[in-house]
Amino acid sequence: xxxxxxxxxxxxxxxxxxxxxxxxxxxxxxxxxxxxxxxxxxxxxxxxxxxxxxxxxxxxxxxxxxxxxxxxxxxxxxxxxxxxxxxxxxxxxxxxxxxxxxxxxxxxxxxxxxxxxxxxxxxxxxx
Numbered sequence: 001x002x003x004x005x006x007x008x009x010x011x012x013x014x015x016x017x018x019x020x021x022x023x024x025x026x027x028x029x030x031x032x033x034x035x036x037x038x039x040x041x042x043x044x045x046x047x048x049x050x051x052x053x054x055x056x057x058x059x060x061x062x063x064x065x066x067x068x069x070x071x072x073x074x075x076x077x078x079x080x081x082x083x084x085x086x087x088x089x090x091x092x093x094x095x096x097x098x099x100x101x102x103x104x105x106x107x108x109x110x111x112x113x114x115x116x117x118x119x120x121x122x123x124x125x126x127x
């Protein structure tokens with residue numbers, strides 16, 4: 001079976017630790033609130049009305065991508081894209097690519113920072 005993220009990837013180690021995941025989302029959620037680029041995350045009202053539920057939902061998607069076969073991970077990504085398309089249609093505005101990149105870069109940054117704070121310094125290759 002071909003995995004989307006290889007079994008020996010540092011990504012699996014980082015996202016496999018609940019404390020690290022909580023730190024990732026604590027940092028990212030604080031930055032989300034300050035970043036106009038991610039206003040679309042608040043459009044439906046689901047994030048402010050149920051932040052813990054949204055945390056678990058997001059972690060579930062992340063784990064479906066990181067720990068699944070390539071085909072299952074791609075299905076999860078397609079589902080996320082469908083959800084985002086529905087938000088775009090509802091608000092009458094496309095989410096720009098740079099906004100997705102901002103979120104991705106936040107998650108990458110806080111993944112590295114959280115793991116290094118709680119576990120160890122990552123090598124350049126791991127980063």
